Amino acid sequence: MKPTAKPPRKLAVIMAGGRGTRFWPRSRSRRPKQFLTMVGNECLLVQTVRRLDGSFRPEDIFVVTTEELAEQTRAMLPELPARNVLVEPEGRNTAPCLALALVTLERWAPEGVMVVLSADSWIADRSRFLQDIETAVNHAAGKRDLVTFGIPPTYPETGYGYIETEGEGAVPGVRAFREKPSYEQAVEFLESGRHYWNAGMFVWTLKDFRSELKRHSPEFLAPLDEWAEAGAKPERLAQAYRRLPKESIDFALMEKSERVAVVPARFRWSDVGSWPAVVEFHEADAAGNVIQGDAILIESTNCAIFGGSRLIAGSGLADLIVVDESDALLLCRKDRAQDVKLIVEKLKAMGREDLL
Amino acid sequence: MKPTAKPPRKLAVIMAGGRGTRFWPRSRSRRPKQFLTMVGNECLLVQTVRRLDGSFRPEDIFVVTTEELAEQTRAMLPELPARNVLVEPEGRNTAPCLALALVTLERWAPEGVMVVLSADSWIADRSRFLQDIETAVNHAAGKRDLVTFGIPPTYPETGYGYIETEGEGAVPGVRAFREKPSYEQAVEFLESGRHYWNAGMFVWTLKDFRSELKRHSPEFLAPLDEWAEAGAKPERLAQAYRRLPKESIDFALMEKSERVAVVPARFRWSDVGSWPAVVEFHEADAAGNVIQGDAILIESTNCAIFGGSRLIAGSGLADLIVVDESDALLLCRKDRAQDVKLIVEKLKAMGREDLL
Numbered sequence: 001m002k003p004t005a006k007p008p009r010k011l012a013v014i015m016a017g018g019r020g021t022r023f024w025p026r027s028r029s030r031r032p033k034q035f036l037t038m039v040g041n042e043c044l045l046v047q048t049v050r051r052l053d054g055s056f057r058p059e060d061i062f063v064v065t066t067e068e069l070a071e072q073t074r075a076m077l078p079e080l081p082a083r084n085v086l087v088e089p090e091g092r093n094t095a096p097c098l099a100l101a102l103v104t105l106e107r108w109a110p111e112g113v114m115v116v117l118s119a120d121s122w123i124a125d126r127s128r129f130l131q132d133i134e135t136a137v138n139h140a141a142g143k144r145d146l147v148t149f150g151i152p153p154t155y156p157e158t159g160y161g162y163i164e165t166e167g168e169g170a171v172p173g174v175r176a177f178r179e180k181p182s183y184e185q186a187v188e189f190l191e192s193g194r195h196y197w198n199a200g201m202f203v204w205t206l207k208d209f210r211s212e213l214k215r216h217s218p219e220f221l222a223p224l225d226e227w228a229e230a231g232a233k234p235e236r237l238a239q240a241y242r243r244l245p246k247e248s249i250d251f252a253l254m255e256k257s258e259r260v261a262v263v264p265a266r267f268r269w270s271d272v273g274s275w276p277a278v279v280e281f282h283e284a285d286a287a288g289n290v291i292q293g294d295a296i297l298i299e300s301t302n303c304a305i306f307g308g309s310r311l312i313a314g315s316g317l318a319d320l321i322v323v324d325e326s327d328a329l330l331l332c333r334k335d336r337a338q339d340v341k342l343i344v345e346k347l348k349a350m351g352r353e354d355l356l
Numbered sequence: 357m358k359p360t361a362k363p364p365r366k367l368a369v370i371m372a373g374g375r376g377t378r379f380w381p382r383s384r385s386r387r388p389k390q391f392l393t394m395v396g397n398e399c400l401l402v403q404t405v406r407r408l409d410g411s412f413r414p415e416d417i418f419v420v421t422t423e424e425l426a427e428q429t430r431a432m433l434p435e436l437p438a439r440n441v442l443v444e445p446e447g448r449n450t451a452p453c454l455a456l457a458l459v460t461l462e463r464w465a466p467e468g469v470m471v472v473l474s475a476d477s478w479i480a481d482r483s484r485f486l487q488d489i490e491t492a493v494n495h496a497a498g499k500r501d502l503v504t505f506g507i508p509p510t511y512p513e514t515g516y517g518y519i520e521t522e523g524e525g526a527v528p529g530v531r532a533f534r535e536k537p538s539y540e541q542a543v544e545f546l547e548s549g550r551h552y553w554n555a556g557m558f559v560w561t562l563k564d565f566r567s568e569l570k571r572h573s574p575e576f577l578a579p580l581d582e583w584a585e586a587g588a589k590p591e592r593l594a595q596a597y598r599r600l601p602k603e604s605i606d607f608a609l610m611e612k613s614e615r616v617a618v619v620p621a622r623f624r625w626s627d628v629g630s631w632p633a634v635v636e637f638h639e640a641d642a643a644g645n646v647i648q649g650d651a652i653l654i655e656s657t658n659c660a661i662f663g664g665s666r667l668i669a670g671s672g673l674a675d676l677i678v679v680d681e682s683d684a685l686l687l688c689r690k691d692r693a694q695d696v697k698l699i700v701e702k703l704k705a706m707g708r709e710d711l712l
Contacts, residue, residue, distance in 0.1 A: 025669070296702055298695050310682070311711055313381070313699045316689030320673075326666070329680065331687070333672030339654050343669045346652055355667055 008141040008205070010133075011112040012056050013101045015200075016045055016065040016073060016119030017091045021344040022274050022337070025328035026306065029356050030068060034119035035076070038306075039272055039281045045119040049077055055130045056115075062086055062105065063119065064097050089238035094200070095252035096244035099213065099220040100237075103228050106206050113137050114209060116202040116249075122270040122281070129267035136203035136263045139171045145261040146212060147171070147203040148254060150196025151269045156186035159273070161198040161250065164189075165262050174260040177250060196262060198250065199269055208259070216256040220244055274337040275321045275330075279304040293324070302334070328355055364497040364561070366489075367468040368412050369457045371556075372401055372421040372429060372475035373447045377700040378630050378693070381684035382662065385712050386424060390475040391432070394662075395628055395637045401475040405433055411486045412471075418442055418461065419475065420453050445594035450556070451608035452600035455569065455576040456593075459584050462562050469493050470565060472558040472605075478626040478637070485623035492559035492619045495527045501617040502568060503527070503559040504610060506552025507625045512542035515629070517554040517606065520545075521618050530616040533606060552618060554606065555625055564615070572612040576600055630693040631677045635660040649680070658690070684711055 020033025027033050034045040042050065045063075052061055058079050064086045065073045074085050086104055088097060098116060105112060115133055123129050136147040150163050158180055166175040177198065181189060189195035204212075214221055227233075227240035245252070254260055272278060282290040282304070289297055293307020300317035308324040321337065323330040332340060347355050376389025383389050390401040398406065401419070408417060414435050420442045421429045430441050442460055444453060454472060461468060471489055479485050492503040506519050514536055522531040533554065537545060545551035560568075570577055583589075583596035601608070610616055628634060638646040638660070645653055649663020656673035664680040677693065679686040688696060703711050 025667075296699055298698060299692065311381075311684040311703075311708070312687065313684065314687040315695035315699065316692035317676075317687055320687070322687065324685065328667040328669065329685065331668065331670040331673055331676070331678065336655065336672035339671035342654055343652055343671065347667075352667070 008137060009109050009112045010056055010060060010115055010137055011105055011109060011206075012052055012061045012115045012117060013098065013105070014045070014048055014061070014063045014117045014119050015094060015097055016048075016063050017069065017088055017097060018118075018120055019091070020120060022340050023278075024340055024344045024347075025325040025330050025355070026323055030072075032069065032120075033272070035069075035072065038278045039122050039270075043076070044122065044272065045073070046076055048117055048119050048121070048123075049080070051123060051126055051129065055133070059084065060109075060112075062101060064088060064101055065119075066091050087234070089241045092241065092244055092246045094249040095217065095220050095247045096241060098202075098209075098249050099224055099244065100241070102206060102209055102213070103221075103224040104232075106210070107228070107232070110206060113140055113203060113205050116200075118200055118271075120272065121199065121201075122272050124268040125266065129265075132263055132265055132267060133203065135170065139261060139263070140203045140205055140208070143171075143261065144205065144208050145171075145259050146208060146254065146257055147261050147263055148174075149199050149201040149203075149265050150262040151199050151265050153186075153190050153195065153197055156183060156190045157197065158183055158186050160271075162186075162189050162195045163198050163262055164192075165194050165196065165264075171261045171263055174262055177255045196264060197269075199265070199271070200250075202249070202254075203263075212257045212259060213253055217247075217252040220247075220252060275304070275306075275323065275332065275340065276334050276337050278306075279321065279334070304334075364493060365465050365468045366412055366416060366471055366493055367461055367465060367562075368408055368417045368471045368473060369454065369461070370401070370404055370417070370419045370473045370475050371450060371453055372404075372419045373425065373444055373453060374474075374476055375447070376476060378696050379634075380696055380700050381681040381686050381711070382679055386428075388425065388476075389628070391425075391428065394634045395478050395626075399432065400478065400628065401429070402432055404473055404475050404477070404479075405436070407479060407482055407485065411489070415440065416465075416468075418457060420444060420457055421475075422447050443590070445597045448597065448600055448602045450605040451573065451576050451603045452597060454558075454565075454605050455580055455600065456597070458562060458565055458569070459577075459580040460588075462566070463584070463588070466562060469496055469559060469561050472556075474556055474627075476628065477555065477557075478628050479623055480625075481623040485621075488619055488621055488623060489559065491526065495617060495619070496559045496561055496564070499527075499617065500561065500564050501527075501615050502564060502610065502613055503617050503619055504530075505555050505557040505559075505621050506618040507555050507621050509542075509546050509551065509553055512539060512546045513553065514539055514542050516627075518542075518545050518551045519554050519618055520548075521550050521552065521620075527617045527619055530618055533611045552620060553625075555621070555627070556606075558605070558610075559619075568613050568615060569609055573603075573608040576603075576608060631660070631662075631679065631688065631696065632690050632693050634662075635677065635690075660690075 020027040037043045062084045066088050070087045140147045162178040164175045165172040167173045223240040223243040288302040290304040295305045295312040298315040303317050303320045306323045319334045321332045376383040393399045418440045426443045496503045518534040520531045521528040523529045579596040579599040644658040646660040651661045651668040654671040659673050659676045662679045675690045677688045
């Protein structure tokens, strides 16, 4: 028997192919959410990579994105080797994305542990975050579980999926994944102490990810394995990729596997999912208004102005979000931020590609 | 005794020196209200002149404006002789403006009848309007009264001055000018049948205007007469003009004269005094929204969008006026349209001349 082996090689896989239509008109198809500097001083993608400084070697940080975003992504992250930006031929949800990462990374570091992160989330308390990753990596390497991070809920959010844990200890097991709950359920979850938000961040060894995926959803592996065995030619990937179902990794694997464990996060996290969520990151003035850019507000309360190059003058406004871009303006009551997606859909239906 | 003389020569004097800050950001110091096409297909100034077609000869239509607007005014009205655009050295309210017109026109048509109009009002029922002018001209030439037009009120407006008439007949006399009333007074005025809105439109012979002005407010004549006697040199006008009090013709003359008569208007009139007034001129859709330009509204009611070159997308909006210009955006609740003046004042105080 070997004595304690050297620590496992950590490979960060940052999923960065998202579109982020909920931030229209600031986000566009070629300027998705992860490229925006809405929270903090750098865009969310760059923050996600810089957060790993000192804990991951640059050559062990991988970003998966789509064809049309690859060039910009590489330009934003000059510290990463160009080959570390993996290119999906098209966005097909997270299961295909992570299967592609698996098949690619196996060739370079078959003994590695994969740390899956999102490019478009906000995370605070960096040192706790890095410690929690260490905990997850050690658990994945030692206990051979698929590890997910659970965010302790702070309010009864109905838009997230929840993870219900069972058992005690630092890394409890999973009783069930719970899809978006009703408000009453969400209140129960909040009070139970056993439910966590599913933040879509995972840690597993490449070997366990392959074996569990093969057991529960082999259809994500077969086309990519054939492609890899035929030489992994980039120009042939699209053909294989097209055969992968458009499914989330939660649905394809996490909800099916019996080897899932949870690291309760000690860091603060937000998916920055909508304009109102962004507003929460800014300090409001005495009238409750958040103002970015050039604005004059008279008798207005609880508004958020994300200005552009023009003066915005308002009077008698309440609970309004204003986002000003050179070719489009969004005016949205705070409690209707979900309508931004509707607006984007309308623009699509109208053939207004110039605005998407 | 002469038999019936030939009809008097009608001289239209259109006051067009206004600033119209209530329409910011569409109106600016060099693009005041009379130059805007907010109602109808031509700007209010051009509509005012064209409304006289066939009833006044072009050489008998005069426009009084300020130095900085003179060139644009002439360019907009190529049908008028250039000399017919009279230039005030500065805006000093309506009494100096009309005294200047008097002193100028006396030299060219001393027997004329002056028909004073505003460049920035809206008038419908053109043939009735022209007939009402004939009535007023005949009364002024025959009875030698100062004639004003009274607009039958249609609602208890508290922002206008009222004229209380006395006596019967087609052209009653005036009992009193009533400044902006309280709401209760305005309701009484509306019900009395004797009160009219003062639209600031007047008809008088040059001779009577001079004699009444000389009797009641000679300080408006003396400096201009001296200037005219010294050769009416344009470069010396500013010096004389500066000596004229900044007063309205209502205050300087109409409220003092005992020779005032009223022609009750049979035409529809609006001073188009604010953005909500403009909205009234446009047909709303089923949700009560008026949309000009490129806009998508979701679950929004009673809004007015005056768009520019950009798409405006709104959700959950109510009673909001949006005016979009390339360098400034106005968002104003309908019942707070008076705040537009406040915004302009703030911009002035901030030294934002670029936006004024």
